[in-house]
Amino acid sequence: MLPLKEKDKPIVQKLLSAGCCARCVLRFCCVTVQAAFRQAQHETLKDLRAFIADKETSKVQDSTGQSSTCETESQDAALSESDADPPCKRAKLCPTTETVQSEGGSDALENVESRVCVVCLGILQGSCGPDLAVKIAETVKAKNYQFDTLVLSISLPAQLCVREHSCWLHVKKEVRAKSLVLDKDDIIQVKEAFKWIMQGLVTKELGGVAVVGKSPFEVGMEFTHPKTESDCHFLAKSCPDCFKATKNKQSVFTRMAVVKALEKISDTRFLQMYPCPPVEPSCSCTLQDIKCLHVSVFIAGRYNKFCRSLPQTPWVIDGERRMESSVEELIAAPILSAFRADGFNFSSSGREDVDVRTLGNGRPFAMELLNPHRSRFGRAEMKQLQETINKSSDKVRVRDLQIVSREAMSRMKEGEEEKTKTYTALVWTQRAIEKEDISFINDIKELTLDQKTPLRVLHRRALAIRQRVVHSMNVRFVDSHHFYLGLKTQAGTYIKEFVHGDFGRTKPNVCELLKTDADILELDVESVDVDWPPPIPE
Numbered sequence: 001m002l003p004l005k006e007k008d009k010p011i012v013q014k015l016l017s018a019g020c021c022a023r024c025v026l027r028f029c030c031v032t033v034q035a036a037f038r039q040a041q042h043e044t045l046k047d048l049r050a051f052i053a054d055k056e057t058s059k060v061q062d063s064t065g066q067s068s069t070c071e072t073e074s075q076d077a078a079l080s081e082s083d084a085d086p087p088c089k090r091a092k093l094c095p096t097t098e099t100v101q102s103e104g105g106s107d108a109l110e111n112v113e114s115r116v117c118v119v120c121l122g123i124l125q126g127s128c129g130p131d132l133a134v135k136i137a138e139t140v141k142a143k144n145y146q147f148d149t150l151v152l153s154i155s156l157p158a159q160l161c162v163r164e165h166s167c168w169l170h171v172k173k174e175v176r177a178k179s180l181v182l183d184k185d186d187i188i189q190v191k192e193a194f195k196w197i198m199q200g201l202v203t204k205e206l207g208g209v210a211v212v213g214k215s216p217f218e219v220g221m222e223f224t225h226p227k228t229e230s231d232c233h234f235l236a237k238s239c240p241d242c243f244k245a246t247k248n249k250q251s252v253f254t255r256m257a258v259v260k261a262l263e264k265i266s267d268t269r270f271l272q273m274y275p276c277p278p279v280e281p282s283c284s285c286t287l288q289d290i291k292c293l294h295v296s297v298f299i300a301g302r303y304n305k306f307c308r309s310l311p312q313t314p315w316v317i318d319g320e321r322r323m324e325s326s327v328e329e330l331i332a333a334p335i336l337s338a339f340r341a342d343g344f345n346f347s348s349s350g351r352e353d354v355d356v357r358t359l360g361n362g363r364p365f366a367m368e369l370l371n372p373h374r375s376r377f378g379r380a381e382m383k384q385l386q387e388t389i390n391k392s393s394d395k396v397r398v399r400d401l402q403i404v405s406r407e408a409m410s411r412m413k414e415g416e417e418e419k420t421k422t423y424t425a426l427v428w429t430q431r432a433i434e435k436e437d438i439s440f441i442n443d444i445k446e447l448t449l450d451q452k453t454p455l456r457v458l459h460r461r462a463l464a465i466r467q468r469v470v471h472s473m474n475v476r477f478v479d480s481h482h483f484y485l486g487l488k489t490q491a492g493t494y495i496k497e498f499v500h501g502d503f504g505r506t507k508p509n510v511c512e513l514l515k516t517d518a519d520i521l522e523l524d525v526e527s528v529d530v531d532w533p534p535p536i537p538e
């Protein structure tokens with residue numbers, strides 16, 4: 001038995017005659033009993049017909065003498081016609097007499113089963129059911145994802161909204177005449193009904209995997225219906241502002257734009273421009289491929305770089321690669337294959353130049369792994385992965401490798417400016433030096449620099465002057481033209497420029513301090529003092 005009430009009868013009647021499928025009829029009657037949608041649609045249709053026929057029977061009884069609301073109402077209507085009441089009032093109150101008795105009405109009912117629904121374009125008919133569940137399960141299994149639950153998402157052609165609106169206007173009269181508190185928003189959405197029907201079937205096909213409302217793993221289906229795409233076009237005339245061309249969309253008739261235009265258009269205007277009820281489609285929707293998507297996994301760690309000819313990110317000039325590898329690629333390759341991800345997004349706490357090494361505990365980095373097919377790794381497996389990266393080259397090593405949350409990643413960038421970094425620079429001096437000539441540098445503390453944007457980065461950064469602090473320095477004499485300069489600085493200090501002065505663009509600088517021309521031959525990052533990610537004990 002369908003959970004329908006007497007007041008639903010005229011609506012059921014009208015929608016079936018208009019060419020709505022049984023499940024769309026349930027939607028418009030706001031049936032929220034999911035089992036009613038799951039039942040085979042021909043059963044539902046049979047039930048709906050029996051439900052209407054029931055009324056007919058009672059009407060036949062009515063005419064044998066018993067008084068009924070219909071009779072009374074119609075007498076009222078007849079009496080008040082002189083008061084300029086709408087002559088259709090009787091039909092509105094007892095629509096069965098009007099529609100079922102008409103030839104067209106009964107013809108429509110006969111054929112409903114084989115016809116494509118005028119509202120859902122077949123989505124809640126043949127498109128949805130056990131066959132689709134099998135197809136979904138096959139796709140998911142073939143892609144070999146690791147997941148506990150899944151969420152189904154469907155994308156529907158935008159013209160469904162137009163058709164739904166047309167059908168709503170078609171029955172609105174009946175609904176209002178019966179003074180129901182039914183609004184368009186109360187109608188069960190196609191998407192919702194689709195999920196009620198499909199969720200259990202998919203669970204069964206996947207051997208018990210819960211299909212839920214929210215899950216990191218999403219199975220998406222896109223339905224299209226090219227033949228009725230032009231249904232939306234009239235809306236561009238009624239609301240040109242709603243349909244503005246955007247670069248990345250193929251069509252301006254997006255679902256959002258269509259919904260917006262439908263909110264703005266008056267009922268009268270709509271009815272002038274679009275048939276009510278909608279015209280019957282000649283075929284059902286087409287299912288484009290089934291797409292699986294797992295939310296990103298975020299991974300963090302610290303890396304060392306032992307090579308003076310390795311850029312941090314792929315180095316491409318005029319479309320041509322300059323170096324065969326990069327820090328991020330060396331780290332990402334083993335991780336991508338372990339997580340079977342489609343791509344990655346790499347970020348780190350600052351970056352080093354191609355010729356600079358990063359020693360000590362390394363530089364914190366984090367990676368977003370896009371669409372990972374595997375997402376859970378135990379501590380031992382993470383260690384294994386770390387070893388794979390360590391062994392894959394002698395240029396890069398990683399430690400503290402761990403899965404982190406998206407939110408935690410922001411901690412890496414937090415207060416980056418205030419963090420300190422320590423460096424060692426090999427400095428050359430033009431003037432011959434003695435140990436004593438440079439020892440005064442050990443005593444310099446909290447030296448504030450004014451750094452104009454270095455010439456070497458001016459092509460990608462705006463010209464500005466920024467202040468950075470060198471907290472402390474120490475020197476180690478090598479020979480009469482070389483010494484090692486250790487520096488502890490505020491993050492973001494341009495070290496090379498501090499040494500050679502960048503034609504006076506950084507002040508003060510080492511040349512100035514030593515009163516000789518000086519240059520930097522080698523630079524190592526000794527530590528990046530960011531306490532994230534947390535260290536992983538060995």
Ligand SMILES: *[C@@H]1O[C@H](CO)[C@@H](O)[C@H](O)[C@H]1NC(C)=O
Pocket residue numbers: 345368
């Ligand atoms: C990569 O990360 C940046 C910054 O967090 C973000 O704006 C961008 O959309 C990400 N790219 C991808 C492909 O997710």
Ligand SMILES: *[C@@H]1O[C@H](CO)[C@@H](O)[C@H](O)[C@H]1NC(C)=O
Pocket residue numbers: 304383384386387390397398399538
């Ligand atoms: C990888 O190399 C780093 C840096 O040398 C080291 O700390 C870490 O223990 C190594 N990890 C493995 C699993 O080899």
Ligand SMILES: [Zn+2]
Pocket residue numbers: 020021022023024117118119120121122123124125
């Ligand atoms: Zn339908």
